[in-house]
Amino acid sequence: MKKPAFFQFLHGNATPLLCLVLSITLSPIAGWAATAANTLIKNQASATFKDDAGTVYSVTSNMVETLVQQAAGLELEQTQSKLASPGGTVEFTHVVTNTGNGDDSYTLAFTQSTGDNFDFSTVSFYADKNQDGQADTPSTPITKTPLLKAGESFAFVAIAGVPASAASGNNGALNVVASSTFATATQKTNTDTANITNKAILDVTKAISANSGKAGSGTYTVTLHYRNTSQVDASNVTLIDALPSGMVYVPNSGRWSESGVTVLTDSNTADTQGSSATVRYCAYDNSCTGIPEANNDADSSTTNQVTGIISQVAAGASGELRFNVSIAAGLPVSVLVNTGEYEFNDSSATTARFNTNKVRFEVVQEAGVVTNGSSTSQVDLTNEPITVTGTVQNGTALFHDFVWNTGNGADSFDITLTGSNFPTGTVFMLYQADGQTPLLDTNDNGIPDTGTKAAGSVTQVVIKASLPASATSGSYEVALKATSFLDDSKTNSALNQLSGISVGSVDLTNNAALGQTGVLGAGAGPESAAVTTRNTLPGSSTRFILFINNLSSAADNYDLKASTDSTFANVSVPTGWSVRFVDTAGNAITNSGAIAAGASKEFFAEVSVPANASTGVTDLYFQVASPVTGVKDIKHDALTVGEVVDVVLFPDNSGQVLPGGSIVYSHWLVNQGNVAKTSLSLATQGDSAGWQSLFYVDTDGSGTLTGADQRLNTIPSLAAGGSKLIFVKVLAAANLQMGASNVTTLMATWDGGASSTFALDVTSTNNSTVNIRKEQALDTNCDGTPETAFSTSAYPAEPRQCVLYQLTATNTGAIAVLNVRIQDATPAYTSFITAGGLPTLTQGALVAPITSGAHGRIIGAMGTLEAGYSATLMFGIKIE
Secondary structure (H helix, E strand, O other), X not given: XXXXXXXXXXXXXXOOOOEXXXXXXXXXXXXXXXXXXXXXEEXXXXXXXXXXXXXXXXXXXXXXXXXXXXXXOEEEEOOEEEEEOOOOEEEEEEEEEEOOOOOEOEEEEEEEOOOOOOOOOEEEEEOOOOOOOOOOOOOOEOOEOOOEOOOEEEEEEEEEEOOOOXXXXXXXXXXXXXXXXXXXXXXXXXXXXXXXXXXXXXXXXXXXXXXXXXXXXXXXXXXXXXXXXXXXXXXXXEEEEOOOOOEEEOOOOOXXXXXXXXXXXXXXXXXXXXXXXXXXXXXXXXXXXXXXXXXXXXXXXXXXXXXXXXXXXXXXXXXXXXXXXXXXXXXXXXXXXXXXXXXXXXXXXXXXXXXXXXXXXXXXXXXXXXXXXXXXOOOXXXXXXXXXXXXXXXXXXXXXEEEEEOOOOOEOEEEEEEOOOOOOOOEEEEEOOOXXXXXXXXXXXXXXXXXXXXXXXXXXXXXXXXXXXXXXXXXXXXXXXXXXXXXXXXXXXXXXXXXXXXXXXXXXXXXXXXXXXXXXXXXXXXXXXXXXXXXXXOOOEEEEEEEEEEOOOOOEOOEEEEEOOOOOOOOOOOOOOEEEEEEOOOOEEOXXXXXXXXXXXXXXXXXXXXXXXXXXXXXXXXXXXXXXXXXXXEEEEEEEEOOOOOEEEEOOEEEEEOOOOEEEEEEEEEEOOOOOEEEEEEEEEOOOOOEEEEEEEOOOOOOOOOOOOEOOOEEEEEOOOXXXXXXXXXXXXXXXXXXXXXXXXXXXXXXXXXXXXXXXXXXXXXXXXXXXXXXXXXXXXOOOOOOOOOEOOOEEEOOXXXXXXXXXXXXXXXXXXXXXXXXXXXXXXXXXXXXXXXXXXXXXXXXXXXXXXXXXXXXXXXXXXXXXXXXXXXXXXXXX
């Protein structure tokens, strides 16, 4: 019969037209790391006190649970104002982002604002596929976004029609609303405002002849298209374009639609061209100063931009200002974003400065690769050929090649070996820089590769050439070829050469050296079947006796390794296992030390398995490999793990009751073994006269004894790692004397009664008893004020919301108790809050102060508690 030690067991208006096409950006919200939905947070408190005789007692509270719910969240951008004319249209761009902690989609709608001067005649949503702020061709109406993961965004353009009855000076506002489909009350609103004018209205859009190209490419034509959409002439129309870094103005490329092919002079601010209307043009020249209309641009400099000032644009007229740009060489993969600026005289005054739409030019990726023998230079053929001299038959040669990404963006490079004249039977393996981690196929094309590497980075690739025993002296070579995954026409190779092969080998055996009695496993390994199999139990260890036999013609040393992989491509043992090599003196070793030619050395492989190890046979491989010559041998052994049964009942409890009263104790029945157990029987025994014990299984999962819990005598099955919560209710007869005591034994048996475990509940009649009750309430806004009644029931709560705990210690005895201390701690996934004056005690004081955001224990020293009186500790936690 086994007695377990105590431990804690943790457990609006209708929309006439709604057209949108999505643009999803996988960009997580910075700092958002909410506790995942459906996480269950459990917590339990405890208290201690002394009776009038100075005896110390302890009690535990009931357990409370909080289930983390999915929290909806979104951001909607952006509120904005634009000019419009009666009977015209106006465009507004928006982006909705999922800021919740789970997948969600969002309904999109609008309402007409109140308190403005007019309602829009139509509202439509359109796609912004190229994200240039302009609506694409209308498509099928959509009123809901697709399913968005946390951090994903959805872009759309709203086009609103202005009624012809709108008057100058009027304004109309539109509320665009995005609502979570998971929690419809979670929504965000932007307000779009159109300001009506009867003066000139100029609309300027920006375009580029191509939206993507290579670094160093060009030329490309930038067009500033302007149109007077009003019935009033606009004058002194100033167009400004400051190009982003990496986009280079082409001198003497300026052209104006009114003057045809005439070159606009870059350097003369006073040069006017045209006839009925004229333009003054200056671009990227040190002479472009003193232009009053251009001094109010974004950076207040007029020499680093294109400036065109058109004398007049008649009502309804349109035109274009064009110039060429090229893309600077050597740019990384990037997006160059450019926005033009403009202003004009609307017939009475100069308008405020406006921005055009944003134009994006993508600098596309160009692949490039160099493979050589240098970690510091990307020049082809540096340190080539890569040479290794001096290895042995059946040994391994290691070559260190370096692959350089000479392109302008991240790329991965497939690695292949070509042109080999190595001896037949040579095995080549590719490894990462550590020489131990295999080079894997990360891009799913069946070829090992470097993985994605940044532009300009270098990656070391190790070639291990394992020679056959038949290899003879000579010169051998193989080329490592790197091929861009982005563009397989971009390749480069480095030559690797091996010279100088000497005869040498090593043999790893069990139990004895070669030539001695009892030797096992002689010859090259790994063997197809285990040579030696040992037995052990979970939580224990065993030793394999090993001998290294140096069959070389010179002294050598050998590194020691163990793995479940016979190839040692992955050096690992099962989770929780450990293998330690020790010499005959008991010292831990990882290398054999020098072994003379023809000599041998004994050592041990000490294998430890965890307490929860599964039963069965596990193949183990032991390798000795020379770091000097590369010779190695692998030994195949095995370890059988036997069955362990470890079922425990805990904890032991103690408590006090008044005669005629009762007390409930909680116990956990836990299977800590590695096999499931069935048909476990429960029983209580040992009750003295006047005492009665009843036991129940927490069949309703509430964590407290309720009327729904059943008195089960048998638990059909308890899986490895499984547990059951069991309550023992002890009743004291009314005629018992004070100081009477009783020991209740809760017994669990299995295997037909052959095996058992038990826990003890010691109860005494006492007029000094304290009960502790734990309750919880929600505080969703974390202000320290409960928004629900305190209860022992489980509550759902969301990340970044708070829960208040109320711990009440009650003296249920007939006399005062002394030194009452009540304590608790922050559960996992939570931290303390101090809002609203928390924590609070109805009497006494905290043992140590609590700070907001901290984790750990909270203790309230309540002092003396009179008979029948209670004291309460309340504190709050925030779900992370």
